[in-house]
Amino acid sequence: MENSADQMVRVRFAPSPTGGLHLGGVRTVLFNYLFAKKYNGQFILRIEDTDQSRFVAGAEQYILDTLAWCGLTPDESPIHGGAYGPYRQSERKPMYKQYASQLIEQGNAYYAFDSSEELDAIRKEIPNFQYNRATRMSMKNSMSLPAAEVARLLSENTPYVVRINMPDAEELVFEDLIRGEVKFDTSMVDDKVLLKNDGMPTYHLAVVVDDFLMKITHAFRGEEWLPSAPVHILVWKNLFGLDQMPKWAHLPLILKPDGNGKLSKRDGDRLGFPVFAMDWTDPNSNETTTGFKERGFLPEAFVNLLAMLGWNDGTDQEIFSLPTLIEKFSLERVHKGGAKFDYEKAKWFNQEWIKQSDNAYLANLVAPYFEAAKIEIHEPSYLVKVIGLVKERCQLLTDFIPQSAFFFTAPTEVDTASILPKWDAPKAAFFTALIDAYAHQAVPNDATNLEAHFKTLATEQGLKPGDLMLPFRIMLVGGKFGPGVFDIVANIETKDAANRIQYCLDLLSKK
RNA sequence: GGCCGGUUCGUCUAUCGGUUAGGACAGCCCCCUUUCACGGGGCAAAGACGGGUUCGAUUCCCGUACCGGCUACCA
Numbered sequence: 001m002e003n004s005a006d007q008m009v010r011v012r013f014a015p016s017p018t019g020g021l022h023l024g025g026v027r028t029v030l031f032n033y034l035f036a037k038k039y040n041g042q043f044i045l046r047i048e049d050t051d052q053s054r055f056v057a058g059a060e061q062y063i064l065d066t067l068a069w070c071g072l073t074p075d076e077s078p079i080h081g082g083a084y085g086p087y088r089q090s091e092r093k094p095m096y097k098q099y100a101s102q103l104i105e106q107g108n109a110y111y112a113f114d115s116s117e118e119l120d121a122i123r124k125e126i127p128n129f130q131y132n133r134a135t136r137m138s139m140k141n142s143m144s145l146p147a148a149e150v151a152r153l154l155s156e157n158t159p160y161v162v163r164i165n166m167p168d169a170e171e172l173v174f175e176d177l178i179r180g181e182v183k184f185d186t187s188m189v190d191d192k193v194l195l196k197n198d199g200m201p202t203y204h205l206a207v208v209v210d211d212f213l214m215k216i217t218h219a220f221r222g223e224e225w226l227p228s229a230p231v232h233i234l235v236w237k238n239l240f241g242l243d244q245m246p247k248w249a250h251l252p253l254i255l256k257p258d259g260n261g262k263l264s265k266r267d268g269d270r271l272g273f274p275v276f277a278m279d280w281t282d283p284n285s286n287e288t289t290t291g292f293k294e295r296g297f298l299p300e301a302f303v304n305l306l307a308m309l310g311w312n313d314g315t316d317q318e319i320f321s322l323p324t325l326i327e328k329f330s331l332e333r334v335h336k337g338g339a340k341f342d343y344e345k346a347k348w349f350n351q352e353w354i355k356q357s358d359n360a361y362l363a364n365l366v367a368p369y370f371e372a373a374k375i376e377i378h379e380p381s382y383l384v385k386v387i388g389l390v391k392e393r394c395q396l397l398t399d400f401i402p403q404s405a406f407f408f409t410a411p412t413e414v415d416t417a418s419i420l421p422k423w424d425a426p427k428a429a430f431f432t433a434l435i436d437a438y439a440h441q442a443v444p445n446d447a448t449n450l451e452a453h454f455k456t457l458a459t460e461q462g463l464k465p466g467d468l469m470l471p472f473r474i475m476l477v478g479g480k481f482g483p484g485v486f487d488i489v490a491n492i493e494t495k496d497a498a499n500r501i502q503y504c505l506d507l508l509s510k511k
Numbered sequence: 512g513g514c515c516g517g518u519u520c521g522u523c524u525a526u527c528g529g530u531u532a533g534g535a536c537a538g539c540c541c542c543c544u545u546u547c548a549c550g551g552g553g554c555a556a557a558g559a560c561g562g563g564u565u566c567g568a569u570u571c572c573c574g575u576a577c578c579g580g581c582u583a584c585c586a
Contacts, residue, residue: 014586015586050585051585051586116583119584128582130582179516188513190582193584222580223516224579224581225586226580227515228581253580260578261578262579308523308535310523312523312524312525315525316535318535336518337516337518338516338517338579338580340523341522342523344537345523348535393547393548464545465545466545469545470546477546480546483547485545
C-alpha cells in the first residue's frame, strides 16, 4: 500500500447497535483488522448510535463480545479507550452541529423546515419525489425562503434539518481501492439530510466528521454504501479538503445461498443455518437467534471462512490462521462481485479446524456442551483422550456429544434392528461367554490385545469374528458409528462393556 | 423508473492475451475400513450474449441481457 511511512494506518468499523452482528458485518471487521495489522496500524471501533429510535439495549456489548470471540480486538473503542474519543456518536453530538453550521455558512448546506409529515405527503403524491435542485426551491428552506423569513423561523425554534446543497452537474470522481475509478454526476444525487431535527447527524455527516477527527486513513464498508459516496466526497471537500479524505474500499456483499439478494437474518431462519456470529436475544421480543459460536464453530474457522468469502491469496490454500491472514492479506485481491454463502462449505472449514486443533484446546471448548447435555466428566484427561478418538468425525463442536457420549454413559437407545436379522443362538452364547470374560477374568486392556482375545474366543466357539463385530459395536455405542470397537473397550472398563452387552442381550431376548 | 456496481463449473474461486480453463465444497463411483468418519484415487460440471481490438481473447473496449445495491430526518 502506498501509505507513507509517517502516516499511521488507521481504520475503523462503525456499526450501529441495532441487533446481532451478521456475517457481512464481521467480514467487514475482519478486512479492516487484517489491513490495519498488516501495516502495523490501528483498528478502531466506533459506535454509530445516532438513531435513538433504533437503539437496542445490549447490542453494543454484543458487538464487543463478538469481536473478542473472533480475536479481532480493537485498539480503540468505547471500552478500550483511545486518544480520539468519545467513540460513541451520541456522545459527540455537539461536534456535528458545528460542522453543519460551517457548511451552511459556506453555502454548501441549508436549513430545511419541511416536516416529516409534509414530506411523507409529497412522496405519497409524487412516487419518485426527490428533494434536490429541481424541487428544493418549491420547498420550505433557506434557499427558497427570504432571509427574514428564515431568521424568523429560526428564532421561533422551528424544527429544521440541515440538507446538503448538491451542486449542479459537477463530476465527482474517486478511486476505490477495490473497484478503481468510480464517477458520479452530482445532478443525479439529491439533497441528503446531514443533521436531523433532533440535532443528531445522519450517517452522511457523522462518517466524514468522525473519520476526519479520528484520523482515519482507509475506510472500508459494504458495497451498499457506494451510491452515497458522492455525498461523503462533497462533505469532505467542503469541510476538510479532498487531500485529507481516507482511501475508500467498498467490499462485495454476502448473498443468499438460494435466489438472490443480500444475506439476511431471515435467510438463516428459513434455511437453518446461523447468520449472526453469536447468539443474539432481542430484548424486546425475547427471541433468540442462534450464532455460529453456539452452533459449534471454532472462532478460527469462522474467521477463516469469512476471509475466503471475497478474498484469496492466489494459491490453492484455503486454511488460514489469523496471523497468516494478516501476513497474506491484500486489498488488491478482494473481489468485486458478491458471494453466495454456502453453509456446507462453512462446516467444512470448521471440520478442518477441528482436525488440526489440539485435543486439550477442543476439550475446553466442548466441556460446556457436555455440561448442558448433563454428561458428567470425572476426569478431564479422559475427555481429552476421547476427543482425539472422535474429532475427525465431528464437523461442529456440538457433534462431540453424540459422537462420544457413549464413552461416558452406556447407551439407552440401542439399534437392535440392525442386529436382529442375523442374530442367532450361537452368537448369543458367544456374547454370554464374552460377558463372563470381561466381568470375571483378567482380560488385557489395550486395543490390540482386546482384539486378539475377542477373535480367539470367537474362533474357539466356531464363529467368524467378522460376523460378531457389528453386533458388538452396536451393543457398546448404540448404533453404527464411532471409533474402532476395541479402542472403545480399551477406554471404557471391561466391566462396563460387560454390562452393555448384558443390557443388549436382554433387549434381544425380548424380541 | 433513475443512479451505481457486478457477471468463469450447482457454490466459493484460480487465470495478470496463447492453458487439455486449475483447486475446493457439494454430487456420483472406486480403494482403504467387518461401523461412522479420516485418507487415497476417479467421474461429472463453467467463461451470459453480440460486436469489435489482436496473429490469437475468459482476459482489453463497446453494446445487450441478467443479477444486485441505493434511491428515509436507517445505517
